[in-house]
Amino acid sequence: MNTPPRNRAKAISQTRVTTLVVDDSPFMLKTLSQILERAGNFDLVGTATDGCQALRYVSMLTPELVLMDIHMPRFNGIQATRYIKQGEHPPVVIIITSDDSSDAKATAEDAGADAFVSKEGNLRHQLMGALQNLFGPSGERREAAGGISFQNRPAGYAKQEHGT
Numbered sequence: 001m002n003t004p005p006r007n008r009a010k011a012i013s014q015t016r017v018t019t020l021v022v023d024d025s026p027f028m029l030k031t032l033s034q035i036l037e038r039a040g041n042f043d044l045v046g047t048a049t050d051g052c053q054a055l056r057y058v059s060m061l062t063p064e065l066v067l068m069d070i071h072m073p074r075f076n077g078i079q080a081t082r083y084i085k086q087g088e089h090p091p092v093v094i095i096i097t098s099d100d101s102s103d104a105k106a107t108a109e110d111a112g113a114d115a116f117v118s119k120e121g122n123l124r125h126q127l128m129g130a131l132q133n134l135f136g137p138s139g140e141r142r143e144a145a146g147g148i149s150f151q152n153r154p155a156g157y158a159k160q161e162h163g164t
Helices: 005-013 026-039 051-061 077-084 102-111 123-135
Strands: 017-022 042-048 065-068 092-097 115-118
Touching: 017 026, 017 051, 026 042, 026 123, 042 051, 051 065, 051 077, 065 077, 065 123, 077 092, 077 102, 092 102, 092 123, 102 115, 115 123
Parallel strands: 017 042, 017 065, 065 092, 092 115
Antiparallel strands: none
């Protein structure tokens, strides 16, 4: 007997990760969206340009993943992450920022972020490493992933790519 189309569609969609991208730069919104599109397992369900809008969209869209900039107008990414992570079933939050300081990393981790990625260097490579750590190759959320992606570069990152 054949599986009804509705059930088949549901089974396929379970391996895709619904994603919200939050950044006040139109260029970064586009860049991050393109990286997710190329990754294949991620469905962009919305974009937001500040923390307040991010909170509304997380509530309305219930994404499984939020890519969050730190420095934004009105309500910054750290404040938004802290609030999002207080929810009953919070999404995975990856902080993506040009502020690569140890203070920024510690603040992001304290706010409950699941990973920290610097916009400096090879953003695509770093983001893909963090996504792999948190979701694996099939797009299924891994349990107890907290803190594993709070590093400058994902494991296996080749130093020669930057000439160092």
